[in-house]
Amino acid sequence: MRTSTLVMEQTDAGLVQRTLSGETEAYNVLVKRYQRQVYNLAYRMLGSSEDAGDLVQDTFLRAYGALASFRQDASFLTWLYKIASNLCIDQMRARKSKGALSLDLELEEGREPMADRSFSPEETVIRGAVSDVVQKAVMNLPERYRIVVVMRHLQDMSIEEIATQLNLPSGTVKTHLFRAREMLRERLRPVLGMETDGRK
Numbered sequence: 001m002r003t004s005t006l007v008m009e010q011t012d013a014g015l016v017q018r019t020l021s022g023e024t025e026a027y028n029v030l031v032k033r034y035q036r037q038v039y040n041l042a043y044r045m046l047g048s049s050e051d052a053g054d055l056v057q058d059t060f061l062r063a064y065g066a067l068a069s070f071r072q073d074a075s076f077l078t079w080l081y082k083i084a085s086n087l088c089i090d091q092m093r094a095r096k097s098k099g100a101l102s103l104d105l106e107l108e109e110g111r112e113p114m115a116d117r118s119f120s121p122e123e124t125v126i127r128g129a130v131s132d133v134v135q136k137a138v139m140n141l142p143e144r145y146r147i148v149v150v151m152r153h154l155q156d157m158s159i160e161e162i163a164t165q166l167n168l169p170s171g172t173v174k175t176h177l178f179r180a181r182e183m184l185r186e187r188l189r190p191v192l193g194m195e196t197d198g199r200k
Contacts, residue, residue, distance in 0.1 A: 012076035019067060027067075031060050034077055038084050044150050045088040047139050055091065059084040085151060085165065092143055137187040145180035148173055 010018065010026065012033075018026035038059050042052035062083050063070075070079055141149065147166065151157045159177075163170045 013072045016067060016070055016072070016076065019064075027064060030076065034080055035060070037077060038080055041081060041084050041150070042088055044138075045085065045147065046091060051091065055084060055087055058087055062087070082165070089147065089166070092147070137184050140187070141180055141183060145176050145183065148176045149180045152177060 010029070012030065015026045015030050019030070035056055039052050039056050042055040042059075043049060046052055046055065059080060063080055066083075070076065138146065138149065148162055151162045151165070152159075157165070159170050159173050162168075163173045166173070
């Protein structure tokens with residue numbers, strides 16, 4: 001019991017070292033510590049609880065296999081996010097190639113909401129009252145826009161980091177973010193009581 005408590009209190013870097021030394025209990029702690037965050041990311045990107053659950057398992061399996069490459073001075077959660085987002089992107093591309101990603105389906109189904117920091121403080125306050133509308137608006141964004149919004153606002157990734165990960169020019173990422181925010185404002189305007197210029 002004492003050993004388990006000590007492992008639970010370890011830093012991420014300490015748990016990584018223990019795992020690399022053969023202590024599987026240490027990696028289980030990392031999984032329990034971050035599985036919810038990874039699930040939330042996958043759910044927002046994929047829009048499916050089942051797919052998100054599967055991707056969490058894939059992420060931690062992939063991370064375990066690459067653990068020796070983890071830099072001890074880096075954020076373990078950020079490292080996990082990068083692995084998870086890459087897996088999400090691969091899955092979304094596979095869906096697209098099979099014609100499985102349907103905009104009509106996204107219009108009909110509500111998803112978990114996420115914050116968009118481009119909103120004014122007043123809009124932010126009332127977002128809690130219109131979460132169903134917000135989640136539909138976000139999940140209804142075209143795939144290329146939704147990906148960059150999730151990376152920017154959920155993962156706190158910089159424009160340059162997103163560009164590198166998606167293999168896109170920085171200018172394209174900025175354009176996608178701008179268009180995504182405009183689309184969100186347009187779709188949320190009736191609920192938020194905004195006029196066409198974005199003000200109440």
